[in-house]
Amino acid sequence: MAERVLMKGNEAIAEAAIRAGCRHYFGYPITPQTEIAAYMAKKMPKIGGVFLQAESEVASINMVYGAAAAGMRVMTSSSSPGISLKAEGLSYIAGSDVPALVVNVQRGGPGLGGIQPSQSDYFQATKGGGHGDYRMIVLAPASVQEMASLTIKGFNLADKYLMTAMILADGTIGQMMEPISFEDAEIETYEKPWALTGTNCERKHNVVNSLYLKPDELEAKNFERYERYKIVEQNEAMWEEYMMEDAELCVVAFGIASRVAKNAVAAARAEGIKVGLIRPITLWPFPKDALAFAAEKVKGFVSVELSMGQMIEDIRLATQCNKPVGLCNRCGGMIPSPDEVLESIRKAQKGEF
Amino acid sequence: MKTTQILIAGFGGQGILFAGKFLAYKGLVEDLQVSWLPSYGPEMRGGTANCNVILSDTPVGSPIITQPDVLIAMNLPSLQKYVDTVVPGGQIYVDSALIDAKVERTDVEVFYIPATQMAKDNNIASLANMIIVGHLLENNPHLSFAGTDEVVEKLVPAKKAALLELNKKALALGKNYKN
Amino acid sequence: MAVVFEKPKALTDAVFHYCPGCPHGIIHRLVAEVIDELGIEGKAIGVAPVGCAVMAYDYFACDMIEAAHGRAPAVATGIKRCRPENVVFTYQGDGDLASIGMAETVHSAARNENITVIFVNNAIYGMTGGQMAPTSLPGQVTQTSPYGRDVNHCGWPIKVCEMLSTLEGPEYITRVAVNNVKNVKNAKKAIKKAFQNQIEGKGFSLVEVVSACPTNWGMTPQQALEWVESDMLPYYPIGVYKDRTAAKEGTV
Numbered sequence: 029m030a031e032r033v034l035m036k037g038n039e040a041i042a043e044a045a046i047r048a049g050c051r052h053y054f055g056y057p058i059t060p061q062t063e064i065a066a067y068m069a070k071k072m073p074k075i076g077g078v079f080l081q082a083e084s085e086v087a088s089i090n091m092v093y094g095a096a097a098a099g100m101r102v103m104t105s106s107s108s109p110g111i112s113l114k115a116e117g118l119s120y121i122a123g124s125d126v127p128a129l130v131v132n133v134q135r136g137g138p139g140l141g142g143i144q145p146s147q148s149d150y151f152q153a154t155k156g157g158g159h160g161d162y163r164m165i166v167l168a169p170a171s172v173q174e175m176a177s178l179t180i181k182g183f184n185l186a187d188k189y190l191m192t193a194m195i196l197a198d199g200t201i202g203q204m205m206e207p208i209s210f211e212d213a214e215i216e217t218y219e220k221p222w223a224l225t226g227t228n229c230e231r232k233h234n235v236v237n238s239l240y241l242k243p244d245e246l247e248a249k250n251f252e253r254y255e256r257y258k259i260v261e262q263n264e265a266m267w268e269e270y271m272m273e274d275a276e277l278c279v280v281a282f283g284i285a286s287r288v289a290k291n292a293v294a295a296a297r298a299e300g301i302k303v304g305l306i307r308p309i310t311l312w313p314f315p316k317d318a319l320a321f322a323a324e325k326v327k328g329f330v331s332v333e334l335s336m337g338q339m340i341e342d343i344r345l346a347t348q349c350n351k352p353v354g355l356c357n358r359c360g361g362m363i364p365s366p367d368e369v370l371e372s373i374r375k376a377q378k379g380e381f
Numbered sequence: 382m383k384t385t386q387i388l389i390a391g392f393g394g395q396g397i398l399f400a401g402k403f404l405a406y407k408g409l410v411e412d413l414q415v416s417w418l419p420s421y422g423p424e425m426r427g428g429t430a431n432c433n434v435i436l437s438d439t440p441v442g443s444p445i446i447t448q449p450d451v452l453i454a455m456n457l458p459s460l461q462k463y464v465d466t467v468v469p470g471g472q473i474y475v476d477s478a479l480i481d482a483k484v485e486r487t488d489v490e491v492f493y494i495p496a497t498q499m500a501k502d503n504n505i506a507s508l509a510n511m512i513i514v515g516h517l518l519e520n521n522p523h524l525s526f527a528g529t530d531e532v533v534e535k536l537v538p539a540k541k542a543a544l545l546e547l548n549k550k551a552l553a554l555g556k557n558y559k560n
Numbered sequence: 561m562a563v564v565f566e567k568p569k570a571l572t573d574a575v576f577h578y579c580p581g582c583p584h585g586i587i588h589r590l591v592a593e594v595i596d597e598l599g600i601e602g603k604a605i606g607v608a609p610v611g612c613a614v615m616a617y618d619y620f621a622c623d624m625i626e627a628a629h630g631r632a633p634a635v636a637t638g639i640k641r642c643r644p645e646n647v648v649f650t651y652q653g654d655g656d657l658a659s660i661g662m663a664e665t666v667h668s669a670a671r672n673e674n675i676t677v678i679f680v681n682n683a684i685y686g687m688t689g690g691q692m693a694p695t696s697l698p699g700q701v702t703q704t705s706p707y708g709r710d711v712n713h714c715g716w717p718i719k720v721c722e723m724l725s726t727l728e729g730p731e732y733i734t735r736v737a738v739n740n741v742k743n744v745k746n747a748k749k750a751i752k753k754a755f756q757n758q759i760e761g762k763g764f765s766l767v768e769v770v771s772a773c774p775t776n777w778g779m780t781p782q783q784a785l786e787w788v789e790s791d792m793l794p795y796y797p798i799g800v801y802k803d804r805t806a807a808k809e810g811t812v
Contacts, residue, residue, distance in 0.1 A: 086634075087637075
């Protein structure tokens with residue numbers, strides 16, 4: 029096994045990106061993700077890569093757009109308010125079908141909000157954020173190790189499906205240190221015949237574009253894109269199950285909330301409550317099948333979120349509202365304690381959701 | 382070993398995060414499961430700082446500590462804020478050079494050590510944090526002092542070699558202090 | 561039979577969508593001729609704006625990308641930083657470059673980003689139907705300044721070359737026009753220099769081309785060219801505003 033090193037979550041993302049072959053980073057400072065940019069600023073010049081601090085989040089995502097169109101593995105990172113500014117570029121990147129990796133180390137909102145951890149950009153990440161019909165692959169790490177492994181996975185998926193992969197982390201996972209080991213990154217490479225490389229006067233010019241003034245052409249393009257999305261939904265959903273074998277109740281949580289929830293599930297088990305946990309690792313595609321399957325055997329769900337309850341809607345959709353879904357939430361930068369989650373589990377056990 | 386949850390709190394500038402980092406690295410070297418979580422943001426600049434360190438031989442669940450087994454308090458506000466969160470049977474380490482107050486709880490073990498004064502007296506003024514860490518490692522049944530040299534060497538960058546010996550000295554001062 | 565005039569290779573066969581009398585056709589041609597003459601069609605990557613030139617990607621035969629409104633210099637930066645061996649240019653209008661994209665313009669200039677910017681200033685938003693632009697003249701009547709641009713209400717026009725030339729960063733900032741044959745010839749020279757600068761690694765070069773918009777100015781093409789001479793050029797004088805290399809060599 030590779031050597032274990034202690035790293036901050038944000039640094040793990042940066043190091044993993046470099047190992048995944050990313051040599052171009054464009055960003056703009058914002059708390060709590062600055063370690064990513066700092067790491068890139070230090071490392072990129074030494075390995076022949078490019079770190080560039082842009083004049084704004086808007087500019088940085090458009091630099092990403094250009095670099096992605098040029099056929100490179102490229103990334104940017106930001107936190108909630110900055111992601112809102114990048115939404116324009118995310119839409120253009122989707123509309124042009126070029127691959128990119130975008131990291132959101134979430135903080136509380138709306139508006140300038142706060143700088144403490146949050147999961148309140150779930151809707152923005154999974155339902156759009158920018159304008160138009162499009163999807164992003166959304167990966168939700170729950171540990172420093174996953175910050176690294178999902179970054180590598182994200183680059184691979186982005187290239188494979190010509191989409192943006194978003195790492196939807198939060199301030200806690202970004203700031204905390206845990207031991208991780210970098211196994212040799214499995215870098216998948218894909219041909220990019222559409223890339224802007226210069227024609228070398230040997231082929232017809234490539235055009236990277238999201239403008240289709242003829243509605244039938246735009247519609248066809250969107251249909252085609254959604255066929256691709258369908259394949260992503262069929263093949264790429266990821267989740268973890270914990271103590272679900274005999275569970276009569278199911279807690280659903282991702283990211284840092286799942287860490288707290290795990291403690292609470294263990295405590296509830298100690299009290300004799302048969303409860304388990306499903307942790308979505310991909311938020312889009314949402315692990316619908318896992319939830320639907322669980323709905324057949326549990327009497328209800330508890331969604332633990334650092335928001336006013338956003339993922340809860342996807343749980344209800346996935347389970348077709350067949351079972352009650354309770355919400356255990358804190359927001360604005362607050363994190364529920366294991367006791368708070370335990371209390372919600374006890375209530376659910378009594379049929380109170 | 383069981384899971385040990387250590388909460389370190391004080392002012393920004395007291396080396397709170399470094400003390401936590403040291404304990405985390407010690408766990409790493411000992412092949413334990415480890416998490417280290419700092420407070421972050423503007424409050425770090427001159428305000429209060431705290432750091433959550435969990436050492437365990439099983440995977441760490443939540444990295445957020447709500448009921449510490451060990452509290453290191455390096456100023457009065459931190460002691461007041463966290464004293465009641467320590468689990469019964471837990472330990473509290475108090476920098477008694479900076480904190481006059483006594484802990485009234487009788488269900489916890491309290492160690493008073495004038496770390497900041499000791500650091501001053503020994504010309505290692507910035508290393509009160511490591512004096513307390515040394516005292517903790519010596520006195521906590523789940524932790525051990527052995528192997529600290531290796532951790533110091535791992536953690537202090539080569540550029541700052543002068544700090545190596547000073548850190549070791551601070552740890553030893555804490556280890557040898559008798560309450 | 562000797563060929564005395566032909567379409568530049570760097571232009572595709574697509575028919576321009578521009579209005580009758582619009583100088584965009586001339587400016588596209590100048591850029592294409594320069595690409596031909598420098599033999600860089602195979603290396604060139606163009607960035608189209610949002611504005612009348614939004615479909616420039618259909619007209620230039622080199623690799624092309626369509627940027628969001630105002631973001632062309634950022635997109636060009638991304639491409640150039642990935643592919644420094646390629647020749648990257650943007651083609652932008654006044655609303656795109658001097659209003660919504662001002663930050664991208666100023667900062668790419670400040671970084672001396674090694675790209676070529678062709679800035680077409682016709683003092684109006686053409687594609688959306690003739691609204692007031694950041695370069696519309698005081699008193700100019702547009703759809704959104706129907707009583708004439710009132711500088712007390714909506715401020716003064718922005719003189720891009722004058723402003724950018726105050727920066728240390730950029731290599732070459734110049735203003736040209738395409739309202740008569742002599743000016744067209746000079747415009748081509750400036751555009752060629754702006755591309756050459758990039759090839760030689762000198763850095764950010766911007767050519768502001770004072771243009772016309774007969775349709776939205778409500779003029780005939782002839783009247784529009786006359787208005788360029790009588791009203792635009794006094795406000796936006798032709799000239800080289802910055803040429804670092806020439807200044808160093810003492811030729812300016």
